[in-house]
Amino acid sequence: MSMCHVGGFFKLAVGVLSLLVAGCASSLATIDTWEGDLPAATEPAVLKAPGTIQVTDVNGKAMTNFLMDDLALDYGLLPGRNEVVFTYKTIWAKSGVVDNGESKVHVIETDPQVVRFDAEPGMTYQFAFDKPATRREAEAFSKNFSAVIVNAAGDAVAEADVWTEPTKMRTPVSGVSASAYAAGSDNTLDKLKLLWGEATDEEKKTFLRWAFE
Structure with a gap:
């Protein structure tokens, strides 16, 4: 293979590599x-x-x-x-x-x-x-x-x-037991009450904003 062909192959390889790198850079520009x-x-x-x-x-x-x-x-x-x-x-x-x-x-x-x-x-x-x-x-x-x-x-x-791992269960809402939730209760209202009791004040505010939009 002549030096001319080698040089041409090298330029092609560099060009392809540049395109691949550019493609990766654009795909990683922002991660959703x-x-x-x-x-x-x-x-x-x-x-x-x-x-x-x-x-x-x-x-x-x-x-x-x-x-x-x-x-x-x-x-x-x-x-x-x-x-x-x-x-x-x-x-x-x-x-x-x-x-x-x-x-x-x-x-x-x-x-x-x-x-x-x-x-x-x-x-x-x-x-x-x-x-x-x-x-x-x-x-x-x-x-x-x-x-x-x-x-x-x-x-x-x-x-x-x-960072500390969040606890799975906080103080449950009065009248709703955590054991009933863990047992897989089919009562959706009971589950919502328990989750509401676990939520922070900020989470409650965010939920209410979402619910009434």
Whole structure:
């Protein structure tokens, strides 16, 4: 094969690879955090997450894990209350000689964190936090992690907190037993009463707004 043919093949391969990368970038531009199609009048908000933030769950929906951990991603959010679960993760190269089979990097990761905030239609939000300059600073930061969600104007709208799994059953509504619900009662009204008793004040307000729209 002549050098001319080799050069032409190389250019073609590079061109195809560029198209593939561009296609991946556009497909990952914004990740929807809801199921199905949105009503025509709905304008989602966007949450921008840098590569050090690994979003694992949005409103109870697990987010896809991509091959590259340090990939910056945008997440489309429905207007209204949103709950985003994430971890903060950084990778630092090890200095000196590394034994065969030993990892060449230090991975520093926080416990799961959560932010809850009301997203406005069409608004863009992002994470704001300190950026450690050294591994030692990163280790200290991961043990006392602090971050906020800011809007386009730079105003903080939510502060991160340590994520804890929600309890399945809270104090039931008077006259409705949790055991009856767990047993699979066919009484829908009883189930609704129990769920209402489990809901937070904010969840109740959101439900009432939805119910009477």
